[in-house]
Amino acid sequence: xxxxxxxxxxxxxxxxxxxxxxxxxxxxxxxxxxxxxxxxxxxxxxxxxxxxxxxxxxxxxxxxxxxxxxxxxxxxxxxxxxxxxxxxxxxxxxxxxxxxxxxxxxxxxxxxxxxxxxxxxx
Amino acid sequence: xxxxxxxxxxxxxxxxxxxxxxxxxxxxxxxxxxxxxxxxxxxxxxxxxxxxxxxxxxxxxxxxxxxxxxxxxxxxxxxxxxxxxxxxxxxxxxxxxxxxxxxxxxxxxxxxxxxxxxxxxxxxxxxxxxxxxxxxxxxxxxxxxxxxxxxxxxxxxxxxxxxxxxxxxxxxx
Amino acid sequence: xxxxxxxxxxxxxxxxxxxxxxxxxxxxxxxxxxxxxxxxxxxxxxxxxxxxxxxxxxxxxxxxxxxxxxxxxxxxxxxxxxxxxxxxxxxxxxxxxxxxxxxxxxxxxxxxxxxxxxxxxxxxxxxxxxxxxxxxxxxxxxxxxxxxxxxxxxxxxxxxxxxxxxxxxxxxxxxxxxxxxxxxxxxxxxxxxxxxxxxxxxxxxxxxxxxxxxxxxxxxxxxxxxxxxxxxxxxxxxxxxxxxxxxxxxxxxxxxxxxxxxxxxxxxxxxxxxxxxxxxxxxxxxxxxxxxxxxxxxxxxxxxxxxxxxxxxxxxxxxxxxxxxxxxxxxxxxxxxxxxxxxxxxxxxxxxxxxxxxxxxxxxxxxxxxxxxxxxxxxxxxxxxxxxxxxxxxxxxxxxxxxxxxxxxxxxxxxxxxxxxxxxxxxxxxxxxxxxxxxxxxxxxxxxxxxxxxxxxxxxxxxxxxxxxxxxxxxxxxxxxxxxxxxxxxxxxxxxxxxxxxxxxxxxxxxxxxxxxxxxxxxxxxxxxxxxxxxxxxxxxxxxxxxxxxxxxxxxxxxxxxxxxxxxxxxxxxxxxxxxxxxxxxxxxxxxxxxxxxxxxxxxxxxxxxxxxxxxxxxxxxxxx
Numbered sequence: 001x002x003x004x005x006x007x008x009x010x011x012x013x014x015x016x017x018x019x020x021x022x023x024x025x026x027x028x029x030x031x032x033x034x035x036x037x038x039x040x041x042x043x044x045x046x047x048x049x050x051x052x053x054x055x056x057x058x059x060x061x062x063x064x065x066x067x068x069x070x071x072x073x074x075x076x077x078x079x080x081x082x083x084x085x086x087x088x089x090x091x092x093x094x095x096x097x098x099x100x101x102x103x104x105x106x107x108x109x110x111x112x113x114x115x116x117x118x119x120x121x122x
Numbered sequence: 123x124x125x126x127x128x129x130x131x132x133x134x135x136x137x138x139x140x141x142x143x144x145x146x147x148x149x150x151x152x153x154x155x156x157x158x159x160x161x162x163x164x165x166x167x168x169x170x171x172x173x174x175x176x177x178x179x180x181x182x183x184x185x186x187x188x189x190x191x192x193x194x195x196x197x198x199x200x201x202x203x204x205x206x207x208x209x210x211x212x213x214x215x216x217x218x219x220x221x222x223x224x225x226x227x228x229x230x231x232x233x234x235x236x237x238x239x240x241x242x243x244x245x246x247x248x249x250x251x252x253x254x255x256x257x258x259x260x261x262x263x264x265x266x267x268x269x270x271x272x273x274x275x276x277x278x279x280x281x282x283x284x285x286x287x288x289x290x291x292x293x294x295x
Numbered sequence: 296x297x298x299x300x301x302x303x304x305x306x307x308x309x310x311x312x313x314x315x316x317x318x319x320x321x322x323x324x325x326x327x328x329x330x331x332x333x334x335x336x337x338x339x340x341x342x343x344x345x346x347x348x349x350x351x352x353x354x355x356x357x358x359x360x361x362x363x364x365x366x367x368x369x370x371x372x373x374x375x376x377x378x379x380x381x382x383x384x385x386x387x388x389x390x391x392x393x394x395x396x397x398x399x400x401x402x403x404x405x406x407x408x409x410x411x412x413x414x415x416x417x418x419x420x421x422x423x424x425x426x427x428x429x430x431x432x433x434x435x436x437x438x439x440x441x442x443x444x445x446x447x448x449x450x451x452x453x454x455x456x457x458x459x460x461x462x463x464x465x466x467x468x469x470x471x472x473x474x475x476x477x478x479x480x481x482x483x484x485x486x487x488x489x490x491x492x493x494x495x496x497x498x499x500x501x502x503x504x505x506x507x508x509x510x511x512x513x514x515x516x517x518x519x520x521x522x523x524x525x526x527x528x529x530x531x532x533x534x535x536x537x538x539x540x541x542x543x544x545x546x547x548x549x550x551x552x553x554x555x556x557x558x559x560x561x562x563x564x565x566x567x568x569x570x571x572x573x574x575x576x577x578x579x580x581x582x583x584x585x586x587x588x589x590x591x592x593x594x595x596x597x598x599x600x601x602x603x604x605x606x607x608x609x610x611x612x613x614x615x616x617x618x619x620x621x622x623x624x625x626x627x628x629x630x631x632x633x634x635x636x637x638x639x640x641x642x643x644x645x646x647x648x649x650x651x652x653x654x655x656x657x658x659x660x661x662x663x664x665x666x667x668x669x670x671x672x673x674x675x676x677x678x679x680x681x682x683x684x685x686x687x688x689x690x691x692x693x694x695x696x697x698x699x700x701x702x703x704x705x706x707x708x709x710x711x712x713x714x715x716x717x718x719x720x721x722x723x724x725x726x727x728x729x730x731x732x733x734x735x736x737x738x739x740x741x742x743x744x745x746x747x748x749x750x751x752x753x754x755x756x757x758x759x760x761x762x763x764x765x766x767x768x769x770x771x772x773x774x775x776x777x778x779x780x781x782x783x784x785x786x787x788x789x790x791x792x793x794x795x796x797x798x799x800x801x802x803x804x805x806x807x808x809x810x811x812x813x814x815x816x817x818x819x820x821x822x823x824x825x826x827x828x829x830x831x832x833x834x835x836x837x838x839x840x841x842x843x844x845x846x847x848x849x850x851x852x853x854x855x856x857x858x859x860x861x862x863x864x865x866x867x868x869x870x871x872x873x874x875x876x877x878x879x880x881x882x883x884x885x886x887x888x889x890x891x892x893x894x895x896x897x898x899x900x901x902x903x904x905x906x907x908x909x910x911x912x913x914x915x916x917x918x919x920x
Contacts, residue, residue: 030795037680039260042153043538045682048531050877050886052225053260056251063252081258082155088682095677099667103689107656114648129626133619140615146593146669147607153678 025065032061032074035088045088155258160273164256171223171231171245182244188217188294189268192242192282193254195224196234198262204281208241211287217294221245224254224262267293299364302352303443306393309345309400310433312338313426320419320426331407331415335422339407342429343400350384350397353442357384362453365444366390372455372854374825382466383456388590388606389442391469395586396432398470398477403429406481406506413502420488421481427620428480431613439606455854458826464524472517472544476582478510479547482554483579486572487621490628495572500562503575507555508913514548515906523899527862532795532873532890534898537683539594542665543585546658550578553654555909556647563709566644569629570651576621581662583614593669639711646704653697660689691748698751698783701776702758723761727753738791749787755780771915775908781901785894795890801883811837813889826852828861831876831885845874847887871895 033047040051046058057078064074078086090096166179183189192208194201212219221242223231228247235245248254257266258277267276267290276293278286316338323332353366357380362368370387371380384390403425410418436442485503489495521544526534535541554574561571588594591607639645664681671677703720714720731749759777763770796808806813816832829849836842848861862875870893876885 035682035684037682039153039155044531048529048533052251052262056225056255059250060252060255081255082260083678085153085155085678085680088680089684089688090679090681095671095675095679096667099663099671099681099685100689102663103656103660106659107652107693110652110655114652125626129622132622136615136618136622140611142670142673143587143593143611144608145673147591147604147611149672151592151594 028071029061029065032065032071033058035075036061036078037086037088039082039086154279155260160275161258163268163272163274166253166256168246168248168253171221171228171247177246182220182246183268183272185272186270188270189220190217190290191220191222191257191266191268193222193224193248193257193259193262193264195226195262196230197226198224200281201263202238204263204283205238205241207282207284207287209239211290212241214291214294217290218243222248222254222257224248225251269293296361296363298352298355298359299361299443299445302349302356303441305345305348305352306433306437306443309342309349309396310430310437312342312345313430313433316342317423317426320422324416324419329415331418335419336404336407339400339404339422343397343404346393346397346400350393353390353393354381354384357381360453362451363446363449364442365446366442368446368450368453370456371453372825373452374853375456375461376824378463378466379456379461383460385469386456386460386465389436389440391473392432392436392440393442394470395473395477396429396436398473399425399429399432399480402477402481403484406485409505410502413498414492414494417485417488417492417494417499420491421485424484424487425480428484428617431617435606435609435613439609452854455825455852457855458850458852458857458859459528462524462528464520465528468517468520468524471513471520475510475512475514475517475551476547476585478506478513479551479575479579479582481506482510482575483621486575487624490572490625493628493630495561495568497562497565500558500565500571504558504562505913507551507558508909511548511551511555512906512909512913514544514551515902515909518544518548519899519902519906526895527864532793532862532875532888532892534895537664537686539665540589542661543588546661546665547578547581547585549654549658549661550574550581553651553658554578556650556654560644560647564644567647569625572625572629574651576618576625580614580618580621581658583610583617587611587614588665594665641707641712641714643707643709643712646700646707649700649704653693653700656693657690660686664689691744694783695748695751698755698780701779702755705772705776706762719761720758723757724750724754727751727757735791745787745791749784752780752783752787756784769912771908771912773908774911775905778901778904778908781897781904785897785901789892789894789898792893793890795888797886797888799879799884799886801885808889810891811835813887815885815887825854826850833874833887835872835874835889843872845872847874847876849876849878866896868896869893 030047034045036046036057038044038046038049038051038054038057040053041049046054046061061074064077069077075087075089084090084095090099092100163179163183167176168179169175170177190211208219211217219242221244223245225248246253254260254262254264257264257274259266261279263281265278265282265286266274269275276290282290316335319332319338320335323335326332353364355361356364356367357371358377360367360371360373360380362371366387366389370390371383375383385394403422406421406425407418410421482503485499485506486495489499489503521541522534525536525541526532554571557567557571557574560566561568587607587610591604591610593607664685668679668681671679702723703714706714728746728750731746731753735746735749755776759773759780762773763777794810796810796813798806798808798813800806800813800815802815802818804815812835814834814836816834818829818831821828821830827850829851830846831848833845833847834842835845843865845863845865847863850859850861851857852859858878860875860877862873864874865872870891873890873892874887876887879886
């Protein structure tokens with residue numbers, strides 16, 4: 001048992017120090033485009049859409065990335081032009097506190113009820 | 123007693139959801155960006171339609187003048203419908219019309235202008251559509267009104283018509 | 296013309312038979328006779344036949360392209376192939392509702408036949424509750440979406456079916472999904488009946504488990520078919536977009552999966568009675584909510600139906616009445632039993648509870664993510680989009696814990712148990728971590744998070760694989776769990792390893808991309824009865840200089856005039872090569888998107904494995920008898 005633990009610890013410490021997030025620009029570009037919702041065909045992301053609008057957005061994202069803007073700055077730029085709606089990933093703000101926290105709250109609440117009702121009430 | 127309370131709470135919650143969904147049915151499902159009042163004009167560089175020279179946005183828009191920025195294209199059908207109204211607006215001294223030629227072929231665009239007349243004091247080329255994104259547009263035609271303080275104060279999505287012309291006249295008075 | 300009339304009137308008669316059934320069964324309910332009145336069975340069969348006739352006559356109208364029928368006019372065209380004329384019957388709102396109705400009546404009839412050993416009162420009450428749903432649907436069809444509206448003057452040609460719906464997978468996807476949805480209605484009705492009669496017991500659990508399994512299998516396969524369709528027809532190479540319509544089919548599935556686990560506890564230990572009822576109610580309610588959200592057009596989605604607010608209002612009221620009714624019944628009749636609540640931490644019962652706990656969490660994420668934008672819009676008129684990143688962020692961390700628990704918790708035995716074979720578990724765990732670390736390190740996407748996720752999936756993969764060979768545990772269950780681990784693994788590697796190239800290309804041109812060369816040899820034009828197509832012949836050479844040929848198509852449909860891109864996919868065990876093209880406006884170039892998508896076939900296979908586990912469990916039950 002102990003040997004396993006030691007192997008495990010050594011392995012982890014060897015392995016993880018090399019793990020860095022190293023995303024290429026092309027990958028980032030696709031990630032951004034997939035996260036932007038198309039205004040013309042509204043069920044699709046810009047990445048999947050072939051509308052004129054999607055084409056323009058693709059161009060501008062490329063341009064902004066080459067200008068050195070970060071992912072978040074590009075989202076902010078687009079949100080400023082088209083509103084929060086344009087991004088598929090809803091930010092954490094006063095409009096979305098409930099959206100993000102309610103599922104987590106329910107999870108812990110359900111856990112608490114479960115323990116109270118079933119484990120301790122024998 | 124406790125059960126009854128839970129039941130009433132649940133039914134209350136259900137009714138709340140019912141009302142929300144009922145109201146939600148009437149809402150328009152297609153999203154249109156809100157018109158945020160008083161936005162600054164974006165800073166950009168664009169090619170001039172006639173001279174083919176790059177100009178900075180600061181040189182185009184001057185303080186103390188109303189501007190109307192119109193995004194158009196020769197392949198866009200509604201642009202043909204709104205063209206006569208733009209020609210009418212041209213006669214007003216208090217507003218200058220700037221055209222933004224959106225993803226077009228230069229020849230087609232020139233033919234369009236020659237055929238229907240040129241309402242614009244200046245036309246800029248937006249060959250890849252990025253310029254119109256800077257303005258916050260997402261289709262053709264779209265029209266923006268810029269006030270004397272160089273702020274975008276109004277935006278019209280779709281072709282201009284009689285009613286909108288009247289509205290614009292009121293603004294620029 | 297005649298078919299139209301027959302269809303309409305047999306639908307009316309079907310509604311009438313519903314009322315008759317209610318009266319007859321209400322009379323029979325209190326009679327001293329121990330057997331169910333034979334008339335009830337005959338009436339139920341008659342009702343089924345009436346709806347079948349109505350459905351058949353709609354099919355005949357479609358086959359004959361009878362444009363005096365409004366539904367046919369809106370959704371068909373003379374040049375359409377026969378197969379799609381028939382499948383077009385349920386490819387539209389009215390026809391699909393008729394299909395719903397047909398399955399509803401079929402299932403209640405099957406229920407009556409298959410429940411002969413059950414108490415008479417319980418059977419009759421289930422029938423009554425089911426008839427409430429059936430009447431609701433009859434009224435819905437007749438009042439807001441009559442498939443037999445008459446058009447005059449009769450048009451010469453129909454408007455045609457949306458080309459992206461003209462597809463074999465989509466022809467069978469709705470019927471199978473509906474079998475799943477409607478199966479949950481039987482569970483709903485019988486759970487309510489059992490609550491009223493205080494019959495929630497081991498016997499009931501055993502009896503209803505078959506229905507749960509059947510609905511669950513159909514729902515699983517139905518969702519998969521929809522996903523396959525989206526994969527090759529929508530042309531983006533994705534198979535799950537977290538689009539509202541997809542979420543809606545996932546919600547009843549999650550609830551039903553929770554029920555499926557929970558019902559075994561009821562069956563074996565007579566516990567969690569209230570919870571089983573709540574799950575039965577919620578599963579069906581979620582299926583109905585799905586119908587409401589899709590058909591009313593309240594959601595903004597890629598899969599659009601023709602919208603009519605009147606339909607939305609009708610389903611909304613119907614849904615409200617159904618839920619309130621079931622809640623009231625539940626709170627009035629549900630008897631508390633505290634007697635069997637002895638639970639130990641390490642036991643089968645707790646493991647099921649944990650499963651349910653996570654299932655409910657996943658459900659709440661999907662549900663809240665789907666309806667939250669509607670609530671926000673109505674309350675504050677702010678508009679937001681909730682898309683894939685939201686679901687991924689909230690689900691994946693919990694999925695890791697879920698996978699880890701799933702690896703050893705199902706081994707626990709009833710009542711009280713301990714974890715045996717700790718050492719082998721630890722060894723498997725270490726192997727999984729090492730393996731995933733090795734794999735992830737060799738890829739370009741070295742992220743700590745990926746390693747943990749992949750390790751957890753591998754852990755489940757190996758433990759279930761080992762159990763499959765040990766054959767000690769319930770094989771059906773292990774198989775499904777094994778399928779689940781395979782599904783998670785395939786999806787993970789698919790998303791990590793997928794690559795794509797987008798470019799413009801013209802005939803005779805070669806394009807070098809990072810991994811090889813794409814060559815557009817030639818194009819060919821073809822004319823079919825209802826579309827013209829441009830077929831392009833591509834040769835793709837990858838680094839290992841293996842050449843494959845792909846032939847994507849652009850189709851120009853005549854009615855309605857639509858252009859679609861048909862992807863060409865070469866499937867192999869390791870990956871799918873996916874090529875789709877579209878025309879670039881105004882010149883001779885084609886815009887192509889070439890994707891290499893690993894393990895696609897494994898995603899489908901693993902879903903089939905999961906449902907096959909369910910099938911095994913169903914037949915095992917029969918053999919035991």
